[in-house]
Amino acid sequence: MDQHRFTAITLTVTEGSATICFSRPDVHNAFDRRQREETVTALRLVAADPSVTALTLTGAGEADFTSGQDPAEPVAPEEAAAWMAEWGVLYEAVLALDIPVLAAINGFAAGAGLQVALLADVRIAADDARLTLNEIDKGIPVITGTELLAPLTSQSLIQDMALTARVLTGRDALFAGIVSRSVPREDFAAAVRELGQQLAAAAPEAVRLNKAWWRARRGEGLGLALAEGARAHPLAYAAWAERG
Template identity: 30%
Template sequence: MAEKKEFGSVIVTRKNNFVTISMNRPEKLNALSPDLSEGLLKAFKEQAHNADVRAVILTGAAPSFSAGGDVREDIDPLKTMSVNEFNQYLFSFAELYRQIYRLEKPVIAAINGHALGAGMELALLCDIRIAADNMKMGELFVRMGLVPEIGMYLLSRIVGPGRAKLLCMTGDMVDAKEAERIGLVEQVVPLDELIPTAEKLASRLANGPASTIIIKKAINELSEMTMEASTDYSIRLQFQATRTEDHREAVNAWLEKRHPVFKGN
C-alpha cells in the first residue's frame, strides 16, 4: 500500500523502495511559488536521508508539470525586498537545484503538459526525462528579459552548446516529438502511460546494484574533467564498485546461473 506525506504544496507518495514527488498546485499549473519551492526542497532533503528509498520520480499534478515561476506571487514581494534579501531569495533556488542534481539516487522526471521556464529547469535537473505526448518545454526567461538560472549549464551538456543557445536566446518551445529527436527527453509515451512507465523504470533502478549510484555520480562529474583525470577517476570508482556486496552477488549469480538479487550495498 502506498504511503503519502505532504510538504505544503508537494505530495510525496512511497511505493516499496521508490517515491513520487508531485507538485500539487494544479489550479496554477504548478507554478513555483515560494511555498512550492520550499516543499520541494524539504521533500528532496528527506529522500537524501532515507536509506530505504532508492529512486525518485518528480512530476506535477495534471494538467501540467510546471509552468515555471509564479509571476504574480514573485513580483509583489520583490518590490519590497532589499538587495540582500533579493539575492538570498535567488540563491534559495540554487539550494533546491543542487539538492535535486546531487541527490545520490536516480531521479526521473515524468513530464506532463507544460514544463516552462523554471519548470523546464526542474526537468533538466533530473537524470532521466520521460515525457507525455502532450508535453511542451521552453526556456522562457528571455521573454521576460531574464536568463535561465541552471538551464544554460544543463542544456549545453544535454543537447550541445548550439542548440542550448538557440533554445535560451529565442525562448521557443518544443513539443514532445521534437524534444525526443534532439535528446532533450529520453522517451515519449501516451499521457495515460506516463506514470506507469516512470514507476516501472524507478522500480528497476531502485532494485539495481549499488553501482547504479556510482554511475550517476560519475556521469555528472566526468564531463567536467580531462580525459586523463576522468580515466583515473573511473578506475577509482571501479575499485569502489568491486568492494560492494552487490558485485559479489552478481558474480555468484553468474557462476550459479541464476538472476542476482541486489540490495543496494
C-alpha cells in the same frame, strides 16, 4: 504507502520508490517560495530514508509538470540574488541524491520548472508535453538553463530556445536529446510506472558510483552558473522594471 503532508507538493513512498508531485494545479504547478522550501524538505527526507531506492518528480494533473517561477510572486531587483540562492539550494538537493531520479514530464515544463527536470538522471515525456525556456518573455536571461542543457543538445538549439522561448513537444525533445523517452499520452502513466520500478531495482552501489562520477564530470559548471545568475538577474529585473 506513506504520504508526507505538505501544502504545495506531495511526497509519497511506496515499496521503496518515492514520488514528489508538484501540486499547485490552479497556477500550473508554479513554484513560489513555499513550494521551493517544501521540495527541498522532501528531497532531504528522501535522502535520509535508506528504504527509498528511486525518486520520480512529476506534476499534478495532465496539463502541467511545472511552469517555473510563479508570476504572482514577483522578484524585486534587490531580492534577485537571494532568489537565485534559493533555487541553488533546490538544485543541489536534487543533484546530491545517490539514487536514480526520474523526471516524468507529464505536461507544460517551463523556465526553472524545466530546469528542475533537467537535473534528473532520466527524463520521460508525454508526446504532447510542452517544454520551453520562456524566461526571455519575462526579461530574464537563461543562465542555469543554458548550463544544464549544454551536455544534452546543441548550442544552436539552446540559443534558439533562450532567445525565442521556442516550445518543444515531448517528441521534439526526444529528437533533440533533451529527454530519453517520449510516449503517447495514453501510455504515459504505465510507462512512468514501469521505468520507475526498473530504476528502483537497479544495483544501489553501482548507481551511487555512477552518480558520483557524473557529479565529478559536471564539475563547477552549475555553481558558476548560479553565481553568474546572482550577478545578472538583479540587472535584468531592474531593466525589466524600468520598462513598466
